[in-house]
Amino acid sequence: MSPRQMALPRTALLWSGLFILTWLLSAWSKSLAEAMDLSWMVKYPTAWVFPLKDYISGAMRWLVEDATFGLFTFTDATRALAWLIEKPYELVRALLSSGFERGFGRDAVQIVPPLSWLAVLAGVMALGHYARDWILAAIVGTSFAYLATFGQWDSAMITLASVVIAVPIGVAGGLFLGIQAYRHPLFDRLLKPLLDLMQTIPIFAYLVPILFMFGFGPVSALVATVIYAMPPMVRVTTMALKAVDPEIKDFGIMSGCTRHQITWRILVPSARGSLMLGVNQVIMLSLNMVIIASMIGAGGLGFDVLSSLRRLDIGGGFEAGIAIVILAIAIDRLSQAFAERDGNTAPVSTEISVLRRHPRSFIVLAVLILSMSIGQFAPMFQTYPEAQTLTTGAFWSETVKFLNISYFDQFEAVKIFFLKGFMLPIKRFFLGIPWPWMIGIVVLLGWKFGDWKLALINGLMALFIVTTGMWSKAMITVYLCGASVLIASVIGIPLGVLAAVNKRAGAIIGVVIDTLQTLPSFVYLIPVVMLFRIGDFTAMIAIVLYSLTPAVRYTAHGVASVSSELIEAGVVSGCTRWQILTRIRLPLALPDILLGINQTIMLALSMLVITALVGTRDLGQEVYIALTKADTGRGIVAGLAIAFIAIIADRIISASARNARIRFGLEAAHD
Template sequence: MIRGRAASWAFWLGLAGITAVLSLNGKEIAQATGLSWLTKYPQAWQLHLDRQISAALKWLLEEATFGPFQFRDFTRLLSALIEAPYTLLRNLVVDGFAWGRGQQAVPILPPMAWLPVILGFGLLALRLGGARLAVLVTAAFLYLLLFGLWQSAMVTLVSVVIAVPLGVLGGAALGILAFRVRWIDRALRPVLDLMQTVPVFAYLVPILFLFGFGPMAALVATVIYAMPPMVRITTIGLRGVPEEVVEAGRMAGCTRRQLLWKVQLPSARRMMMVGVNQVIMLTLNMVIIASMIGAGGLGYDVLTALRKLDVGRGVEAGFGIVVLAIALDKLSQAAANRGPRDPSGGSWLYRHRWILAWAAVVVASYPLAMAIPPLAVYPAGWQLSTGGFWSAVVSWINLNLYDQIEAVKVAALTWVLVPVKTFLLGIPWAWGLVLAGTIAGGIGGWRLGVMAVLMTGFIITAGLWPEAMITIYLCGVSVVIAMLIGVPIGILAGQNDRAYGVVTLILDTLQTLPSFVYLIPVVMLFKVGDFSAMIAVVMYAIVPAIRYAAVGIRGVDPQLVEAGIVSGCTRGQLIRKVKLPLAMPSILLGLNQTIMLAISMLVITALVGTRDLGQEVYIALTKANAGKGIVAGLAVAFIAMMSDRIITAAIARRTAARETHA
């Protein structure tokens, strides 16, 4: 065994040594041997997949026919189906109803006043989660009202209300199909993997090409992006129904359809509500990003503030996103934890008294709003603003701490970021192909090695090798920093109940923050560039590093800890030699999730001036170049999938080794 470990260490050290030599001297070696094409992939060899994809999409949109119908008829039908309820809800709470169009439009009914909206969500929270939740949700909507974010928040809320049911129903339908038909399950797995790793901007590019600029395109992209978790969780929930429950349904004479609708789906309800929660969070995150293609709402307010460097408005709109996300998150969690309602208690009027009371308030609000204008539109003079405060804070920091911030920034660039970037950019593409296959194959077997070679080959032949290396450099440095900070915090929280409670509360809050929000303080304090991108990625990706380390430490068997204490271990030895080795699979899982979040955030940081694959996707979005956006998005997805498979294989090996020793 010792010889095997020594040989393994020698192999990996040798591989690292060759990589270092080729990175530092690859160009000189290639020129001396006349093989310069090994260091820079020849442009003539590139496949130009972006052009072919763009041409295919153009043909699909302009020429493709299915019987008597063209493909554009399908996109128009889909847009119309989504546009009808969206327009109705938007008119109800934002624009009001009018007869006619444009300047000739005659107002018929004003939008619903703010009071019944706040009251309606407060009553819903009271019904689902009690007084505490009602106070929280009401306070969240009051913040949106008092700080002048009401109209933008309602636009965002309408998008969420339309997109979430579509995502839930579509995801649940596909999940049921995957549960019932094995080949559909096998076919959906790689598609779902791809959908969950393709960066959010990449969704917008082909959707923008097919559906045009506007809220309909944004909603289609949102539904597609938010659907995969519902598919997976529905399938897992149905498979997790106890066999004895299913057998009892069969013995009761249920048909296959009755078994599904009356036994399996009700039994999987709690798990499926977790999927609904995930769809809500992803929908809110995507709706914010989709503001770039015409969705409007709070995301557009944040984007405008970033472009204008309006610190105060950006922070207020960012907090608006946060409070709306928290309110919707808590409501969905309360709905998931609430048991099925007993329909037999009391009369119909009694059972629906809350809805009837709210409907009465809605009806009464229209004449009241006409008589009392502040009930219709909250007066601008009554609104609050912290814009001056936040601008003053940022100005004070920039005036008094500029030298210290700049010193940290320069040190990080000089000693960490630039050397790592230079090293990775120096790796020849040919050796990178060998390296990817060797690492993946050595950890996960030959199948994983072949997959890594094929995916890396796609990136190389697409002419994106330098951009991929910059992506790996930014992601790698950010993940290392996030793990170095997050794992010790997780270890501390895992050993102290009070610290665990505080950390969990902070992490739950951070998980509700859309990725867009992290850019606001970063841009205001650190301006743009790789350092700013790294800070934003660390802030966004540190949550799983902390959470999984804490969960792993808390999950260690107390009997093993007691055995270590009896053996005379000090507190430090107990952590290093007992708890950490046993918690390592959980920590590695946290590493995997940290990498996934870091890669997804890197695409967002394209807004702060990075030059990686995320920037390629963003440029494709601004130019409506669908082919380029899809190719760059697939490159990001392949990097994410390779890292996911390699770490998953490492976790499996670690777990198997621990079970063998046990």
């Protein structure tokens, strides 16, 4: 037996011993602390808490009320920025939804109606045909027709107006920061931790300071959306520019191009395909924000879902949620088509008529003029008739009502079984661990899977959580996240394996996973609350449904990517299908499976803040309470605690995945 083979059982034995010792400490920590007068090790003393949240709240009040730059105050600057965002938003919203009005409030009179539903329908179909073909035109046309037919048009147009404004701002800001990061390595190193925080801090946490600076309304929602959606564009821009062939850049330098010309005439056009993928990510994240943004005045489909959740109106919530999914699918397909479209199209001869050069534009213009003209006498051409709308709300409501009445005892039995037999033991385990011991474990994991730098970073982040008084809430967060990720992995990894080895099952699983991935996070809460009421079990079910996708996708990708030569070698050696799966496919797919679990943890933590609406008592609830009370410091500190938990988990699992790739020869080891 080789030294490495001997080391593996020894390592497993050491980790098993550490786990058993931790479990015993958790079970007996209170008794030991009382006997040895070490109660401070079990519960961090309140007198030792560093009042960071008070300092942050005070700094925010000073910033909003007293900060000045001589010629103008900080409030003046935010109002000017709000005005710059609000005016184009009002224009787009007037075009798509409200129309142009004269006067204010109840005295307002509409002087120009918004674009008719037929004109918008013709416009998106023309875009689909221009970007690809008639099939895409039919897909986006059917999607928008669905919004009109099911009575979601007005709300969808408000949401679309937000996306139309937020996406260009997010893309432009991300492109600018990405270019600066590409040009200046120091700026890139400083920007990466900030991007990590922007992607891991729950959006609720920075809704509070945004509300302070911009007030309640659509402008605050747009600012929050841009902050949430911009980081992927920054990362994609930096990576895309670095991936451009150096010879192309050298050719530009030899041609005498300035740095500005090299950037905008060589690098950016060469990276166009990758950059469009970043644009697609900004669009999808902006749509993911519509429900949360509705909490601070965005309106639209997000507000419909949120109000349905508050009323426990499952039918209305499902219809609005499905409308968000339909809108997301249509915009996603359009953006992908534009990303794949060849920008070097053949020039059109100027000798032919303008009508033949731009047939789509003339068709859309004709539909617009006709619909607005005829709409003066036949309103159905301007606004889809309300009497002709369809609804599935009653079906969804009656289905959940039937399940509640017919299977209440069974649902309650499942809930009690998981609470008593699975969730409560995990909760007691994490809450019982002495905080110095837990910090030591986090440091040890960082050192074992990474190096001393990772161990130090993990220790400092854990100390931040302790010293700011968030430890007990953080342990509840870890318990809920851990239990949910465990269930998601137990379900998702086998499904991913099945999807990889069976094409028919893979097609079915792919459809289910795509559906789960596109449904807004709030939508999961409505049926679960109706069936199981509020509490930790309800939160866990919603988190599992929301975070299941990466576990399935990464596992399927890893198993399917195993070299066919290795599998053939296993077959020649006489291995059974089970042996090929367990001894070849799964070990080699381990790095991808670990990365899938990592992404599952990230999604679970992001969903935890939303599950605060159904009665959890973790850091998510701290963030939500801070939002309702406009307590900036409390929200930011709790948000940072969640972000640090996410970063610790991400760094440890990413390092372990890299070690697995090195162990299996999939990546070269380097210092």
